Amino acid sequence: MTATDFARQSLGQRIRHRVQRAMGPWGVFLQGFVEHPVMVGSIIPSSRFTIRKMLAPVKWDECRLFVEYGPGVGTFCRPVLERLRRDGQLIVIDTNPLYIDYLNATIPDSRFAAVLGSAADVEAIVKAHGHDHADYVLSGLPFSTLPDGVGAQIAAATHRVLRPGGAFLVYQFSAKARLFMARHFTCIDAGFEWLNVLPCKLFWGWKA
Incomplete structure (x- = not known):
């Protein structure tokens, strides 16, 4: 890459970040939905009621690593960081560079890491950030519309990366996610x- 190309790329990134800031989180979320509706699953971010109920079972004093799949514009990221211990870390994973760029530009927290990649690769991503396991993994990915085989890969990888006693927290519009979870998690609490x-279904799969 020449110096001119680099300068053009840097200018393009700056312009993109300014546009994203001007659009605000709702605008960025909507843009991501329009571009990748199958992967986003919803046109509106989760409500504060869903966030509070979904995170209620987490033992924050024991949580050193919290992982989220499909963070979107950070609807859960900020509440997680507010609760997370000072020496903890939040790693979010998304396949959409629009969301990753937006999160990196708007969440200036040293405990936060936004990774462009697949949730199926969570084990490698966790290790790359210096951890042996995760305490909790949160997912809003639409399991019912994921490509064939991907949902099963994500559920299996999540079970492997969690520590004993950790949990896979899932919120969905359908119950299909529970079918993938049940192959690995014998104890699954459910809510709504x-x-x-x-309105969404909530699942907490606990690793024995």
Whole structure:
């Protein structure tokens, strides 16, 4: 890459970041949905009621690594960071560079790392950040519309990367995610949140 190409790329990145800031989180989220509706699954971010209920079982004093799949514009990221211990880390994984760029530009927290990649590669990503395992993994990925085989890969990799006693936290509009979870997690708690668009099913899969 020449110096001119690098300068053009840097200018393009700066312009993109300025546009994203001007659009705000709702605009960026909508753009991501329009570009990748199958991977995003919802046109509106989760409600505060879903966030509170989903995170309620987490033992924050024991959590050193929290991982999230499909963070979007950070709807869960900020509440997680507010609760996370000072020496903890939050790693989020998304296949959409739009969301990763936005998160890196808007969350200036040393405990935060946004990774462009697949949730199926969570083990390698966790190790690359200096951890042996995760304490909790949160996912809003639409298991019902993921490409064939991907949902099963993600569920298996998540079970392997979690420590004993850790949990896979999943919120969905359908119950299909539980089918993938049940292959690996023998203890699955379930809930429901009406105050969300759309109302969603909640699952907590605990690793024995």
